[in-house]
Amino acid sequence: MKLTLKIWRQKDSRAKGTFVTYRMDDVAPEMSFLEMLDALNKKLVEENKDPVAFDHDCREGICGSCGMYINGHPHGPVPAITTCHLSMRYFKDGDTIWIEPWRAKPFPVIKDLIVDRSAFDKIQSAGGFISVNAGAAPEANSILAKKKHADDAFDSAICIGCGACVAACKNASAMLFVSAKISQFALLPQGKIEAKERVRAMVEKMDELGFGNCSNTGACEAECPKQIKLTNIARMNREYYKAF
């Protein structure tokens, strides 16, 4: 396949970025999107040019490192997958592909397609935990949990923290991310003891860091590679009201 890539290039956080055009003449449909960028970077290095910087690691959709806006969608046009799992077979010969970093005020661009998502870590540190020291835990089966609650908690807990929800939201809201963590703990008996303090601390931190409010559009759910549900946000709001 022959492709035209329009990639956001930005030297560092202070520089002004711009789209740069690259032509790729020999893209195989079996490549993953990141392997296609590897091929571009190989070529750039051979020409002694600065390769395109992007975050990536596990390349199997679980670490949450990768993420870029591809033709107007976080992680590209195919639902429910991460960028590393996006196959080039979804594109066709002659296509022009626009590639941008996540755009959100709390996620400043570091270089090219890499953004600073440490705000997520700060929210987690504010209250995304159960306070138990190593060695203090009771025997695992001494606290029972309904299978349904454990399964629902799992469905919330599979969030990979990639930030697509924030990037997709016109308000740059982090509510899907935050509510998934709050839901996981709220659904389990172990998490109920600190539920009030947790939801207050995490919501407060989320607001402080400049994430917007829920726009009620549902773009986050539509673009989430792990299909985290909007009902998490409803649960978080309920937990929040209960917390005062």
Next chain:
Amino acid sequence: MGKLISKIPDGPLSQKWTRYRASSKLVNPANKKKLEIIVVGTGLSGAGAASALGELGYNVKVFCYQDSPRRAHSVAAQGGINAAKNYQNDGDSTYRLFYDMIKGGDYRAREANVYRAAEVSNQVIDHFTALGVPFARDYGGTLDTRSFGGVQVSRTFYAKGQTGQQCLLGCYSSLSRQIKKGNVKMFPRREMLDLVVIDGKARGIIARNLITGEIERHGAHAVVLATGGYGTIYYMSTLAVNSNASAAWKAHKRGAFFANPSFVQIHPTCVPQLNEYQSKLTLMSESLRNDGRVWVPKAKDDKRSPNDIPEEERDYFLERRYPAFGNLVPRDVSSRAIKERCDAGNGVGETKLAVYLDFRDAINKQGKKAIENKYGNLFEMYKTITGSDPYEGPMMIYPAGHYTMGGLWVDYELMTTIQGLYAIGESNFSDHGANRLGASSLMQAAGDGYFVVPNTISNYLADEIRTPKTSIDKPEFAEAEKASVERINKLLSIRGKQNAASFHKRLGKIMWDYVGMTRNEAGLNKALVLIRELQKEFWTDLNVPGTAGELNMELEKAGRVADYFELTQLLITDALDRKESCGAHFREEYQTPDGEALRNDQEYAYVAAWEYAGEGNAHILHKEELKFEEVEMKVRSYK
């Protein structure tokens, strides 16, 4: 540096850990506040250790190369985590778990360490459950388990096919709590470039800030490496593509012995390579072999679609060769059996380098819903990658590099041959011998991090309470920083043509072809020659654009590949030294008439601990003799 002192406590196996803890030195809470510990890596072992040490009141500094500790590659472990809870009433016990690991490791692991790993496994499950890890449960609200390869009990706790992710996020949450409390300071996007040793003791690290390129000095009273394995030595593997051995290798060059480097696990069930551009191979969890049956057509070059091949024309070769364990034989055994069938010409798919993993019978018997509940996300992942649906026809699988049993040599306290330097999780060598059983890496990593090292490190730090904070102005820091800077400048100054990944790919191909699932002397020697040639080419034709003072991923990659050129040569030296077959190390010259590994306990029941002897000098071999007090060494049979 002299002999290997393993510091195994006296007494019967089941009493060693208890006795150790009763007699080891402690540090009082007021003194803990004065002591600093560096932890490198934030997977299950690193994040676990950092949390537990922070909870104890030490000052902890944690480093990871990713943007967040939540991305460490423990996240990708799928199938589960073992513990000797015996919730199923199926005869499990600490001893049984210990015995399975010793046998599974083909009698090349240290008894006392393995027993302790089994012993703390129950605490690990209790702790993760308390941290809110959503393990699978039964309808009555208790925790559910499943079976894994190489065992006949059901002791594997799981969270669908994402157990590693859920356990890691549990560790990340406890780490986050300590960060909030101020006991732990997190340094993400940092790469450890060197270890600083002062008067024979580990006192700090040199790190590169991966955003600014700034070289940083960090001092401490002790350093804990939790930096994982070197499976990416094959270029393509089930590991994250940035996983690397550089931190462990730098520690090795500063005096930490490297043990059993040739013990590398090739995992049997991975999505086969589909094309030449591929950058990694994806694991399909071993748990799938609970219900999936592995087979190839009896006829060579059978062009029919698998569903059209009748039962009597299929060769369920694992069930045929190993009737007692069937599809759940350990990984080394199944990987070799798969290779044997493909080498014989019975492989399937375009490349003929694949076999079928078939769920037809399980779906017919248990229903699609039940299979979906157990493996839903794995089936989805398979479909995403290959485009074909495992509910409709069998998966195609082939082995790939996965886990490294070898690693830094550690004693019972998990201390390396450098005083005050610890290695935990996959980065050490101690618990899995020559082959690791499924679901025991999460178990060992979390056990090391949360429950072992926090107990053993106090025995060392108790004598350091009068040692002042390590000054980073000491000449050893300056020397290590200078060496790091010089190496970076050297990589930047070559200005050749090829990028680091191209070299890594070619290195990986040599390793896979000659130092993979089976090895022989001629092949190993050939690999050494080829690697040295390629290494020369690397140092003359590498190109790293850009500068040292900025975010430069090519520079990061180049440093890691440069280290792999050195580690591969030690790995091959080790494989040449071990003239026997054991576990994952299969020397073609040493096999039984029916193709099973032929161990030589008379001459090779030792841990090979290699000492770095300086640039250009051959490594020095130190042997730790393995004594089996509780277990009799037997031929490892799964038939």
